[in-house]
Amino acid sequence: MAEKVTLYYFDGRGQMESIRWLLAVAGVEFDEVLLKTREQFLNLLKDGSLMFQQVPLVEMDGLKLVQTKAILNYISAKYNLYGKDxxxxxxxxxxxxxxxxxxxxxxxxxxxxxxxxxxxxxxxxxxxxxxxxxxxxxxxxxxxxxxxxxxxxxxxxxxxxxxxxxxxxxxxxxxxxxxxxxxxxxxRVPAISKFLQPGSKRKAQPDEVYVRTVKEVLEF
Structure with missing residues (x-):
């Protein structure tokens, strides 16, 4: 069985949401580690997981992927969502x-x-x-x-x-x-319809809790 994909980000949309969309449409199950404290972020920095000291971070296929565009391109190519030539x-x-x-x-x-x-x-x-x-x-x-x-x-x-x-x-x-x-x-695409249903891993619109958490974790 393939190792499950793990996403490291906040409990909100931000740069991770497009990644969630692609994985959902590709039918890929994923877990999420939600960043809620500054300590969590510092631990990721300390263990060398964040190449450029920022999230999102996606663990899949034995890789630690950073930089949103690179992650999206990898997923798109892997799951035949990136054209024929x-x-x-x-x-x-x-x-x-x-x-x-x-x-x-x-x-x-x-x-x-x-x-x-x-x-x-x-x-x-x-x-x-x-x-x-x-x-x-x-x-x-x-x-x-x-x-x-x-x-x-x-x-x-x-x-x-x-x-x-x-x-x-x-x-x-x-x-x-x-x-x-x-x-x-x-x-009407089944995978998309499922992702749009309540209870899916699609995130809601940003609220004050999300904004406050991002500011506290990243200290800005």
Whole structure:
């Protein structure tokens, strides 16, 4: 039996959530070590687990993986979510980087002051409508998937991103029929439907406890 994957992160979304999404869609069971104290983090530093002194950390296949993009690429390649050749892979990367840019704006918002949160939300909403979603709407105009003829990590990241943005801006997809259809198709995929159900390992929106814990553990 393969060794179970273990994730080291906070009890929240952050940089780990996209990793959880990929593992869930790939059907990979994983355990989580939730960081709640500064001591836990210092122990990971002390034993050399954190190459660049930061989480997320994923233990799988006898490796200690750090750096979010590297982890996502490893999982995508291992579970056939990374295209069939180099040309498809670079297209997947381009689409995936766009969704990560959008989600990164969302991830930072809980750590801002209320006034700055409002401004960042307005910026995120505008960029979603004007910069990001039009690209994906066009890409899905004649295709079920963003790249090629099979599901890739880019599709999974896009679904995650659209759901995140909708939590803050419920009508954001109203002028993007292809994205609406894509979202409906994707949420019917059994592994995704299961991950979206209550009680799954998908994390809720960040709250004050999450923000406070991150600040205390990382001391910032």
């Amino acid at each position: 180099l040309k498809e892979r670079v297209k997947i990367d381009m689409f995936a980087e766009g969704t990560r840019d959008l989600m990164d704006m969302m991830k930072m918002m809980p750590f801002l002051t209320p006034d700055n949160q409002k401004g960042k939300l307005e910026e995120m909403h505008r960029k979603a409508l004007e910069r990001y979603f039009p690209v994906y709407e066009k890409a899905l105009s004649n295709s079920q998937y963003l790249v090629g003829e099979q599901l890739s990590c880019a599709d999974i990241h896009l679904l995650e991103a659209t759901l995140m943005v909708e939590e803050k801006c419920p009508s954001v997809l109203s002028t993007f029929p292809n994205l609406q259809a894509f979202q409906a198709r994707m949420t």
